[in-house]
Amino acid sequence: MSARKSWFPETATIPINPGVYRWFDAQDRVLYVGKAKNLRARLTSYFAKPETLHERTRRMVESATRIDWTLVNTEFEALQLEFTWIKEFHPPFNVQFRDDKSYPYLAISLGEEFPRVFTARTRVKGKTKYFGPYTQAWAIRETIDGLLKVFPIRSCSDSQFSGARATNRACLLADIGKCSAPCISKISADDHRLLVNQFAGFVNGTDTSHLKTLKEKMLQASNDENFEMAARYRDQQGALEAVAAKSAVVLDDSANADVFALELDGYSAAVSMFNVRKGRIRGARGWVVDLELERTAEEVMEYTLHNIYVLEGAEVPKEVIVTVAPADAPLLVELLSSLRGTAVRIRVPERGDKKSLADTAQINAANSLAQFKLKRATDFTARSVALANLQKSLGMTRLPLVIECFDVSHLAGTNIVASKVVFVDGKPKKDLYRRYNIAAASDDTDAMNQVLKRRLALAVQEGDLPDLILVDGAKPQVSAAVAAAKSVGIVGLPIVGIAKRLEEIWIPGDSFPVLLPRASEELFLIQHLRDESHRFAIAHQRLKRSASISTQLEEVAGLGQKRARILLKTFGSAKRVKLATEQELGDVPGIGPALAKAIYVTLRK
Template identity: 50%
Template sequence: MAPPLSYRPKPGEIPTTPGVYRFRDENSRVLYVGKAKNLRARLSNYFAPLRTLHERTRRMVTTASSVEWTVVGSDIEALQLEYTWIKEFDPPFNVKFRDDKTYPYMAITLGDEAPRVLVTRNPRIKGAKYFGPYPKIWAVHDTIDLMIKAFPIRTCSDSSYKRATQSGKPCFPGQIGRCGGPCSGKVTLEEHRAMVNDFISFMAGNDRRFVTDATKKMKEAAAAQDYESAARYRDRLQALEAVLEKSAVVLNDSVDADLFGVEHDELSAAVQQFLVRGGRIRGVRSWTVDKELDLSTAELVDSILQRAYDGAATEVPKEVIVPELPEDAAELETWLAEIRGKGRVKLKTAQRGEKAALMQTANVNAKNALQLYKMRRTADFVARSQALTDIQEAIGMEQAPLRIECYDVSHLSGTNIVASMVVFEDGLARKDHYRRFSIPSSTDDTDSIYQVLTRRLAYLREPETVEPTVDPTTDEVVADDVKRKKFAYPPQLLIVDGGQPQVQAAQRALVESGRTDIQLVGMAKRLEEIWLPDNDYPVILPRNSEALFLLQRARDEAHRFAITYQRTKRKRDIASVLTEIPGLGPARVKALLVHFGSVAAMRDATPDDIAAVKGVGPALAQTIADTLSSRAGANSR
């Protein structure tokens, strides 16, 4: 590795114009590609004092041995060049997309003499019109089966079409009425092309016109007693309505938009893309992202949009709705408009109304996808084994930590202090071994950690129960089985949520308990650093390592378990205080809880605020306020 920042250029050497920069290592491998409206201003951020940089940014600039830049004429050119270089060099510190899915599309081959509809995963068929992507391949087949009943366009292969054209006999779909028959002359190529155009128009969102038309013709045929034609129109109408039922109406009929829900943590992100055409969700796509540098949601959006419209089969809509607008939103709009090829593209956020509600749905799906992604990595046996081995090597343990215990503390402004203990054995959560702790009083989080671990470690000093095992054939004792309580199993690795202060507090509890066989680490959430006792520098695990994913899962589970218990205690305490007040029954207590959420909020409220709750009059509101005030005074003494 080169000496830290020895390659730093002089400030006067860096231009102030738009451009794209590349960090390279000593082997000339491109580590990171970025763009800037002002190269000098952007690069100066990387060459700030190392202690002020985010840990992963610091690792990137200290790994690099050179930086180079290319000046371009405009911000949009910088965006395009960055996009090209990221694809060409695949830099390890740029965002990594982990989309292992090739989504199925519905494609109409408009370049053919007689266009056909097919299911494909190839997004680059020349002259084809695409719809989707669909989450499952059966969803595409179901849609095509219904659409063919309304618009009987060609579905046969090119070889079948050529053979039918030469013989003059319709192909099999034509024989069973699932194709108009352009191959055998049942319909002309012009009539078939018209049906294809109607097919595309319906799928693109212009659907109500066809439903209205089919309904009108069915009634006219029935009135004329042409029942055979009426039946055909009826079947067509039913097929159209069945397709519409499968596409949920979420927005106004005129809305064409893509919505991107994003959920991310320090290392990973999940993206959920909803394709809305004609106010209906016509396609859904999701993928995961691995992050190397610390990126905000707005910065992630930049990379996500480049990924989403990289050779996409689906056209760019008029609106692209994202959680946060990136700094170069205007340049992205120009770039997307060039891809779309017609009209402007508006990049925006959804603040209220139906679009905001749909965006919330996309975000919920992204959150679930991120949890699933992390759980699958943890659940894989090979991955778990590798994670335990990596942890062993990273922190210098003699053996892999087959039992891991992780602790977290939760409180609300110093009240209702609780802690959690979660257990992972062989890399899997053992929920039957979880424990919760109530802490009557504490000075701070480090004191809480010390108290909890002192109480937990005391159980390891309890004598073990020895029970004899008897041979049923001879009634003789053949072995002595040691029976342990679940709480008495010692961990090989003990994790506390926090940095050096929390680790020192936990170490004091371990020393006082006489346990020298338990490895202790702290996990600082902000930078995902691993702190060891009596070590001035943290251990930094690779961001994609299975070890870090396992430790993250243990830490997040401890946090979830602690805060769930803390909320339960808080609700119980609120209810117990309120039920002591004369005149308050269960219904009124529930209404007050819903309205204020906590006793603390109610203490700050005036009697008039309390009287605003349904079912609480002025006199009862004054009683509640006086009772809570006196209770607060008693607690402060």
């Protein structure tokens, strides 16, 4: 059955030019904005059979009531117009970015007669200059406190400033030398702005000349035997050096770049960003990305850069370092260069300090995603929603409060093992996990059938059947599990499988799989079960394989347990011992040529 609806445009009427298209719903709300090099090729891909579309794409198509498009002359114009419309309409099916926490900025209100420095949690467009973001608010307070000793600019609120002006009495900061007291006219507006510019230049890492100037003044005062003034310059120099020392030096002094790393797991993603100015990390930030429609890593990186530099209006550096090249990279370079006013380079580093920094950002992104998933897994409300939606999606008569998931693991048909993990109320119950050894099986479905027979036969005896059984696999594995249940007299027990390709859920007797909404709580729960079962099975399979080789080694005359352990420790794994040559085995301390030959022959029997 075709997905084509009565309002869909005829294929021949859709132009083949580059352009930007919008999907609208019945309330004329923009659902999605996309660009295409060939509008006809892109739009007709949405008119396929519903069951072939991804779940989120199908929901968007079913929610829409019309499409329109705008032709452009170049792909670059298409990129610009797409970003403009995403910014204007905030379409729900486009990539949505959420900060994984609220990051603070150091801000200077340049639009005021006497600008002030303060901490801000959000960026507001206007004449305020923002630096950062910083990872901690206390880091900003320490930076401001240190720099006010050298650049005593205003840091009070508007109400405090007005009150001081009305009473002609400065605050305590003026008494201790951390404010030049513009409120009582102790400094002119021009001189105060000069201090502000010096403050901003030092924070931005573009002006370090003040350190050299202070050192020269300190030496001159010392030569003039004005030791009190020399001590003052020394303290100011120390304050600036202390602030600078808190920023880690990661690249050479001329490097100004933003570093982006992406961790993608198919239904959500995390992005980590480092701001590097004058070779130092001046700020760090992270996001969790909601992927409403299926996206590649290249597309997510493209929308990340768009979100930062176009939607948020962040300063564009001369170099953008990424772990994966964004989609339409040449067009994006052109757009960022136009925003900066000079050439911008986007690159994926392959070696050196920039590669190391990108790897560090990648570790941060992976950690952010892991923390997000952990938080989600331990959220009681999210688990409740997941169980309720899963019951509805699978047509179950009761909540699946106890779910058992099974997976099979082997190495080329040898050392076959299986695992059972149990989730109670949506949480892992590790004391109920079990491992199974399988002597022989013709294939994965046979192995799954054997494991389920053993488990369900015991469940019948003990009366502890779960509410739902999940197997790692598609229709064949589900059929094998159902056959195992019937063989021990169990009928009506909900059994489903999860296939990895599209994360589709297979239900016995159904011709088509169930596609749970991407990024939904119920899909997250199913994936968590599958991944935990897979991890548990793999760990057991590796342990069994290692034990098997250890046993073989111990059978070699003259080797013994101690030397067998030395071999495993030297090579790092049982697999590497088995792949080692006679020469490599003989090089291990305590293993001579004769013993090496015996080991080599034994492991290849």
